[in-house]
Amino acid sequence: MCGRFALTATPEQTAAFLGLAELETFPARYNIAPTQPVLMVLAGPSRAPGSNLPDRQPMLVRWGLIPTWVKDTREFPLLFNARSEGAAQKASFKTAMRHRRALVPASGFYEWRQAGDKGAGGSKGQPYWIRPRHGGLVAFAGLIETYAEPGGSEIDTGAILTARASSGIAHIHDRMPVVIEERDFARWLDCRTQEPRDVADLLRPAEPDFFEAVPVSDLVNKVANTGPEIQERGIVGPQAEKVRRQKSGGDDSQMTLF
Template sequence: MCGRFALTATPDQTAALFGLAELEDFPARYNIAPTQPVLMTLAGPPRMPGSNLPDRQAMLVRWGLIPAWVKDTREFPLLFNARSEGAVEKASFKAAMRHRRALVPASGFYEWRQAGDKGAGGKKGQPYWIRPKHGRLVAFAGLVETYAEPGGSEMDTGAILTVHANADIAHIHDRMPVVIAREDFDRWLDCRTQEPRHVADLLRPVQPDFFEAIPVSDLVNKVANTGPEVQERGVIGPEPERVRRQKPGADESQMTLF
């Protein structure tokens, strides 16, 4: 899945890759969690002839998408991930898939190898820092939805699309974020001429050997730990027995944190 990620590149590096105007300064973030603000890139407004405006725009959104039709957010699940295989049909995501596709700058993400039955007293599992082998920024496929709160104010919210894991990640978790290649940025962001069916081919696992998985300590488990120490190499525990658990009546289309 993608329940934590990091963005440690500088604003200049981020702006250069995503074709953005100069970004305001922001610190390296080593442990980004749901409900926190995240940087996303969307297509900019149509350019007028001779305009110097950038083709893309950056915005901060709350990580956890809230569809426009939700009446009470207290009774709505936290949608920080969206399964790409059915997003265009899901009521929660279909409007964003058609009108507000985005790119999420990231230096990598964290995943937890399951450690058996947590309900029987097991631990959360071995965490891994999963980063591109080339060491540079990547773009996760994202969705943005603007939610109008009852008081009249608006809140931009978003989710990260996921896909079944490739062979490099599957031994840790069965899902991974969708990675959009740089040459596909324009097509993914173009919601004016590219319908969801036109970009469906981009919703696939990244090629093998793109990522490397580094075991880290359980410091990353706590949102309060935000320094680079969360990415320091840790000790790999024994391979656990994989146990699949699902609460009675649970809907597999809704994401859990890990």
């Protein structure tokens, strides 16, 4: 699962990573949530004359895919993730898998330790900031669908494909976003000659040591918290209370940080 992620690189860094001529200026985003606009990249219609850059088109899309056949969006679930194992056959995703595969640039994503570790009071449990171990950007596998509203207006929507978690982070959650490696960008985006079955081998977990998981405070739980402080190392719930008791002279009114 991927319900929150971040993109904190500069537009120049992001454009270079994705092979784009340029990107409009945008701020660092530390807590991107479903229904918000996210940057995705599609294969473009044509290559600019004299350009040696790949043919790619950036788009801002609503994070939460709406298939074209939906009649009432109020009664349709929020599809911000798509299980890669059946996306090519599932009615909600099969058209996008064939015609509108995309890349979703990210600096990392957030995940919460699964049920069984949840604290009292309905807490989501311990959140983690999961980032590339060696830094830099990653590109998640994405899908885009343009939905025509009954009034005639159109909205571009998208989802992130997930796979089973690699052994390095499976203790936190059993799913993770599919990461497309740079050498595979062109093949993943090529919906003209590469059918879903031709790129199925790319829908796999990242290598076990690709990501590192940093425990963070529960600030990330609230969408309104959008600053870099949500990525600072910390613990929540019973673990935090245990650390406070063990730390001599600690101030119980403050969250304990490593």
